[in-house]
Amino acid sequence: MTDISLPVLPTTVIGSYPRPAWLRKVLRLWKTGKFDKEQVEEALNDAVISVLSDQVEAGIDIPSDGEQRRDEMVEYFAERIGGFKFYDPIRIWGNAYYRKPAVYAPLEYRGSIVVREFMFLKSVCNKPVKVTVTGPYTIADWSFNEYYSSKEELTFELAKIINREMKALEEAGAPYVQIDEPALSTHPDELDWAIEAINMAVNNVRIKIGMHVCYGDYSKIIPYLEKLRVSQLALEFANRGFKDIGIVKKMPEDKELGFGVIDVHNKKIETTDEVYYAIKRMIEIFPARRLYINPDCGLKMLPRKIAKEKMRIMVEATRKIRGEVKDDGPVIKIP
Amino acid sequence: MIVKAALVGSFPRPFKVGRLMSKYRDGKIDEETYEKKLNAELMKIIKKISKDVSMITDCMFLWDDLFEPFSNSFEGLEKGGLYRFLDNNFYYRIPVVKGLIRHMDATLASFEKVRSIVRGLRGKLDIKAVLPGPYTFSKMCDNRYYSSLERLAMDIAEALGEEARELEKNGAEIIEVHEPLLTSEEIDMGLFIDSFKAFSSKFSAKIWLQTYFGPIKTKLEDLSDLRINVLGIDLVEAEEQFDRVLGIKSTWELGLGAINSRSTKLESVSSLRCLIKKTSKKFSKVYLTPNAMMDFIPVSIALAKIRKMGIASRVFKK
Ligand SMILES: [Zn+2]
Numbered sequence: 001m002t003d004i005s006l007p008v009l010p011t012t013v014i015g016s017y018p019r020p021a022w023l024r025k026v027l028r029l030w031k032t033g034k035f036d037k038e039q040v041e042e043a044l045n046d047a048v049i050s051v052l053s054d055q056v057e058a059g060i061d062i063p064s065d066g067e068q069r070r071d072e073m074v075e076y077f078a079e080r081i082g083g084f085k086f087y088d089p090i091r092i093w094g095n096a097y098y099r100k101p102a103v104y105a106p107l108e109y110r111g112s113i114v115v116r117e118f119m120f121l122k123s124v125c126n127k128p129v130k131v132t133v134t135g136p137y138t139i140a141d142w143s144f145n146e147y148y149s150s151k152e153e154l155t156f157e158l159a160k161i162i163n164r165e166m167k168a169l170e171e172a173g174a175p176y177v178q179i180d181e182p183a184l185s186t187h188p189d190e191l192d193w194a195i196e197a198i199n200m201a202v203n204n205v206r207i208k209i210g211m212h213v214c215y216g217d218y219s220k221i222i223p224y225l226e227k228l229r230v231s232q233l234a235l236e237f238a239n240r241g242f243k244d245i246g247i248v249k250k251m252p253e254d255k256e257l258g259f260g261v262i263d264v265h266n267k268k269i270e271t272t273d274e275v276y277y278a279i280k281r282m283i284e285i286f287p288a289r290r291l292y293i294n295p296d297c298g299l300k301m302l303p304r305k306i307a308k309e310k311m312r313i314m315v316e317a318t319r320k321i322r323g324e325v326k327d328d329g330p331v332i333k334i335p
Numbered sequence: 336m337i338v339k340a341a342l343v344g345s346f347p348r349p350f351k352v353g354r355l356m357s358k359y360r361d362g363k364i365d366e367e368t369y370e371k372k373l374n375a376e377l378m379k380i381i382k383k384i385s386k387d388v389s390m391i392t393d394c395m396f397l398w399d400d401l402f403e404p405f406s407n408s409f410e411g412l413e414k415g416g417l418y419r420f421l422d423n424n425f426y427y428r429i430p431v432v433k434g435l436i437r438h439m440d441a442t443l444a445s446f447e448k449v450r451s452i453v454r455g456l457r458g459k460l461d462i463k464a465v466l467p468g469p470y471t472f473s474k475m476c477d478n479r480y481y482s483s484l485e486r487l488a489m490d491i492a493e494a495l496g497e498e499a500r501e502l503e504k505n506g507a508e509i510i511e512v513h514e515p516l517l518t519s520e521e522i523d524m525g526l527f528i529d530s531f532k533a534f535s536s537k538f539s540a541k542i543w544l545q546t547y548f549g550p551i552k553t554k555l556e557d558l559s560d561l562r563i564n565v566l567g568i569d570l571v572e573a574e575e576q577f578d579r580v581l582g583i584k585s586t587w588e589l590g591l592g593a594i595n596s597r598s599t600k601l602e603s604v605s606s607l608r609c610l611i612k613k614t615s616k617k618f619s620k621v622y623l624t625p626n627a628m629m630d631f632i633p634v635s636i637a638l639a640k641i642r643k644m645g646i647a648s649r650v651f652k653k
Contacts, residue, residue: 087599087633088350093417093426094399095353095360100633102599142424144599144632186422215419215426239416265417 004128004175004332008325009279009293009318010061011311012258014212014234015132015178016073016298017054017066018307023047044069049124054308056127059315062176064130065121067298072098073134073180074142081161082108083147096301102144103154109161112168119172128332131169132178135211136162136201137194141183152193159200166205175332178210179230182297185216195224202229206335210234210258214297222250234258236296239265242278248286256330257286260296261317262310267302269309275317280324289327293318337620338611338651340388340644343511343545343567343590344465344628345395347637352376352396378452381460383638387645390461390622391453392511397445400427401467401513401628402475404442409494411436415477421515421548423597425630430476432487438494441501450506463543464507468514469495469530470523475516485526492530496537503540511543511567515627518549518573524557535562543567543590547627550576555583563587570610571595571626577610581617589618592626594644599636607647623648 019027026043029035035043051066070076078084078101085104089097118131136158140151148154162179169177179201184194202209210232213221218235225233237245237260248257259282261275279293293314299307348356352373359369377396384391398404406414406428415431446464453460469492473484481487499510512534516522535542543565544558550573551558558566567590568576580589593610594602607623614621623644629637 088635090633091348091353091630092424093428095348095357097350097353146600183424186419186424215417241416263416 003334006061006329006332007322008288008327008329009291009322010329011293011315011318012062012130013055013060013064014294014298015064015067015180016300017051018300018302018304019068020047020050020304045120048120052125055311058308058311060311062128062130063125064132065117067132069117074139075099075101077113077134077139078143080110080113082110100142100144103147105147107157107161109164113165115168115172118169118174128175130176130178131174132180133162133165135179135181136197138181138183155194155197156200159197162201163203166202170205170207174207175334176208178212178234180212182214184213185218185220188220191220191224195228199229208332218247222247225255226252232256232258232292234294236260238263238296245282246285256290256292258292258294260294262295262314264295264297264299264302267306269306270313272313272317272320275314276320279317279321283325288325289330336615336618336651338648339390339622340648341390341622341624342388342392343624344392344513345630346380346384347629347632347634348396349380349634374452381452382456384641385456385460387641390463392463392465393445393449395445395465402430402472403428406430408440408442409436410439423631432476432478432480434480436490436494438497441498443501443505446502446507447505463509463511464502465511466495466499468512469534470527471514471516488526488530489533492533496534499540500538503538507540509541509543511545513545515547517546517551520552522552524553528561531561545590547592549573555579559585565590565622567624568592569626588620589614590622590624592624594625594640596625596627596629597631599632601639602643604643604647607643608650611651
């Protein structure tokens with residue numbers, strides 16, 4: 001395979017995208033036994049095609065499968081790794097809930113978790129795609145630990161499992177994987193070993209790897225970036241009103257930034273100008289050739305129409321500013 | 336010594352209740368249906384809790400988070416983006432300060448709802464009202480108006496004090512005040528004390544000061560000038576506080592936060608009893624409680640933990 005050349009300021013998503021209303025209905029009916037597995041699989045595939053076409057129509061350079069098969073990012077992985085069980089759902093904010101898993105037995109890699117997702121996406125998309133993998137630290141932080149002697153031990157066990165998944169993705173030809181670690185900034189005293197665990201998860205994986213962190217204090221993570229073996233950091237900034245964007249100046253020069261310019265928890269659609277000026281401010285302090293443009297976080301909590309419109313605006317603003325930038329775009333190297 | 340099992344802050348809002356609220360907020364069901372169904376659900380839960388606990392809060396059933404009700408009701412505040420609540424995978428709408436903060440309408444709905452449910456139960460069940468403390472509130476909001484944190488904290492203290500007074504007028508005998516930032520490294524004790532005094536001077540109901548997720552970062556003696564009736568401390572993530580508390584000279588009653596509200600592992604009744612026994616010489620009244628609000632664990636686990644609290648505290652009743 002040849003390397004992938006991207007336009008300057010490539011646009012991408014963080015991962016999740018709202019499920020079509022009909023898919024939600026199919027999944028509901030499936031639980032009551034009104035659909036069989038094969039029909040649900042067909043619906044999931046169709047949903048991926050639908051949300052992929054939303055992203056392509058909006059002009060996204062690097063789309064994802066919208067995580068259509070995943071109810072929730074930690075839950076999905078925990079369901080596919082041996083040693084987890086589930087209790088009733090717990091609330092995460094407002095009336096949003098998730099099924100927080102509990103580790104009750106030694107963890108066990110039971111075979112690939114998301115490779116199948118990537119294979120299908122590749123078969124229906126002729127653009128470079130992004131695959132997301134929930135990071136070991138976040139899985140550990142968002143689980144109840146009833147088995148391992150410490151959270152650290154649990155995290156490293158998870159890192160070994162995620163590493164096998166990363167290698168399976170490389171093997172399958174995935175060009176670009178993003179490790180999602182939204183929990184990373186929450187316990188600064190654990191960062192030392194958390195970064196080590198993430199490095200273990202990406203060890204000997206030669207494809208492009210990014211990491212997504214959101215809704216936390218990034219200043220805690222910056223000092224560790226030098227050690228971290230991923231090439232991109234995708235961060236939320238719109239939700240915080242672009243406060244403290246100056247912090248990116250402290251990022252090491254070998255790291256790209258995925259700049260979050262769209263608020264995913266607010267139904268109000270940004271204007272092209274708002275996004276344009278946010279990017280403009282960013283390229284004054286951060287080199288455009290190392291900059292990707294994305295929403296703050298996964299889009300799944302938004303109504304689908306609004307998500308699509310937000311992506312369209314994001315692309316429009318990015319295209320507007322591209323004319324003012326002389327840098328070449330980044331290249332994704334294929335091993 | 337009197338030993339009681341009590342809740343602090345919230346009981347997890349059950350998924351079913353969350354679904355119901357979303358439907359109502361999205362205009363998919365009318366108010367009458369909503370209220371009827373909600374009351375029935377809450378009644379079921381409170382009945383279960385009341386078997387093992389003799390004091391509850393309003394369970395914060397109607398609160399999305401510790402600050403949300405006040406962003407809606409205080410003048411000068413608006414609801415902002417989602418921010419992480421301390422170090423949890425739980426998020427709150429940040430209160431954005433856009434003008435002078437003033438108390439407008441009291442947010443009594445949650446308290447009154449639970450109280451009317453409790454009245455319908457047999458047996459005695461005390462309810463305390465919950466409020467965020469002025470220090471934590473002022474540090475956890477997005478201040479876009481005040482030129483100093485001090486002025487902001489004092490205005491919030493006034494407004495929360497008014498709120499406490501309203502609650503008191505409506506029958507609240509104990510106000511539980513959440514000040515988790517007392518466990519923060521960067522605690523500004525001067526400001527904490529000033530804002531707490533301003534707040535507590537506005538009403539006369541008893542005050543239960545609740546802290547969590549770590550040890551109080553100041554000498555407990557520093558709190559002895561304040562109008563505090565019950566000191567609620569975290570003994571799960573800050574065991575070392577136990578000796579400090581046993582060593583303090585004060586007339587406080589003790590909130591023994593010995594139930595881990597962030598873990599699914601159940602506590603053993605014998606270890607809970609052992610803890611309570613150790614406090615018996617020092618305190619005339621002890622409340623066995625979770626170490627924080629219970630939003631972070633599933634309902635089934637919360638109920639199982641409350642069961643343990645009930646069993647552990649019951650032996651001490653004469
Ligand atoms: Zn995110």
